[in-house]
Amino acid sequence: MQEISFLIILVLLLYTMIAVVDQISIQCGLYSPLFAATFTGLLLGDLQTGLIIGATLQLMTLGVATYGGATVPDYLSGAIMGTAYAIISGEGAEYGIAVAIPIGLLLTQMDVLGRMSNSFFQHYGDRCAEKGDWKGMEKANLLGLIPWELSRLIPVALGLFFGEAVVTSINALIPAWFMTGLRTAGSILPAMGMAILMRYLPLKKYYPYFIIGFVLLAYGGSSFTVMAAALLGLALAALHFSRGKDKAVATVSGDVAMFDDEEVEIDG
């Protein structure tokens, strides 16, 4: 078992800091388990493991997002720690996925705690507003970043510093059948990401496109890729879009009869 050097822990903590800002601002990707696990894998000298852990966690959590300020499991921290443990223990990607999930779930509470702590700065900001102190209000919002950062940095720092001890105790505790089960669970968990997306997308209205995508890859998986399906989807979307526009134009000009006869779908 290899240890994680102090320098690498520092770089990972710096990454976490930037990723937290990304998560609550532009969400360009650094916050995602995919990037976090890949970066961790790269630093620890095993890019492949990082990619597989990241991709699996990402697919599993595709639809898990903070709609309206809801708290979701912290898979950013989970991905970093899971990848680090998988690599230092040499147990492979499935192991990393299996430990990243419970870590992410456990850290949900840290997110709630961080958001709650920010009430303090909200009150400070409110008092500044009463006085017309705009500088104080700006400060209040900027200081709000601190609870966000600490809620992720503390667990990641602890998890990485005590990495070896954590891995040893995990190995001592977990029986073989459990690891086999986790490995299978790792392969079916991306189903959750798909299912959540299907809940957010209008599946009932546009299910034929879902079937088209499935059939392409289920039957033609050797010659088709997801990219190919995406391009086909783009073409179908463009067709739908231009037909919708034609219809709108026709409705405006009062010349609806011809188009309406051909239109089979009922839109809301």
Add this chain to the structure above:
Amino acid sequence: MANGNERKLTKQDINKVYVRNLFALQFGWNYEKMQGLGYSYVIMPALKRLYGDDPEKMKRALKMQSSYFNTTPGTSHLIVGADMALEEEIGIESEEAVSALKTGLMGPLAGVGDTLFIAIYRAIVFSIASYVAMQGNPVGLIVPLLACAAVLWVRYKFTWMGYQSGRKLATGFADSISPITEAASILGLTVVGALIPSVVNYSTNLAFTMGDVTFAVQDMLDKIMPKMLPLGIVMLSYWLLGKKKINSTKLIFILLGLGMILGNLQSMLTAVAGLF
């Protein structure tokens, strides 16, 4: 035009607001006013320009701007832009109109924004990136970065769209964008359908031996329809998520349990068979 307000915003002010909106809208996020504190921070460069030399007006503006606010960051630019236009035009007397604008639009724009900027965006961008990464190729990570650059541009346009057309445009936005949302949904669903057979990599190793003949369950299933089990598991998850009591965290535990059973099914059956 300039009723009680002869001060004007500069292009620089609006760009400053845009950058703050990108990064700092959610720094102060809390359960009481959510993005309320962040919103006041975002709009501050405009407030400074308009009311900077009048402490009384500034006080009124700060109080009004720090009220409860929450919407999708991606579409918040339209509201912020329209807000700036109103305050520039009418001055502090616009406070009621601005409050109404903010509260009236944050809901509908969150509806559009969450679908377009979060659900569909991830279904397409992050699923393709993950699919490529799954094959052990880091090149896919470029996809989210490129998409992000496009989103930043769109958000920049939103700020100016909101500002230039004020309230009217932002109100009509939710309706006018619906064909785009529909088209994006179609693309998203095609990709999701294609992803299921590619990324849910479960196949059973279950086999029954009868005399000299061994039946592999997976081979039989494949004859009916390939990738039946992954589809079945996704549909089961989809159905479960429709239940009131099941959220994504509970679903994880259900799938972990299912994995435990499926992974050990063969040895469980052997053990049971050994009993007889």
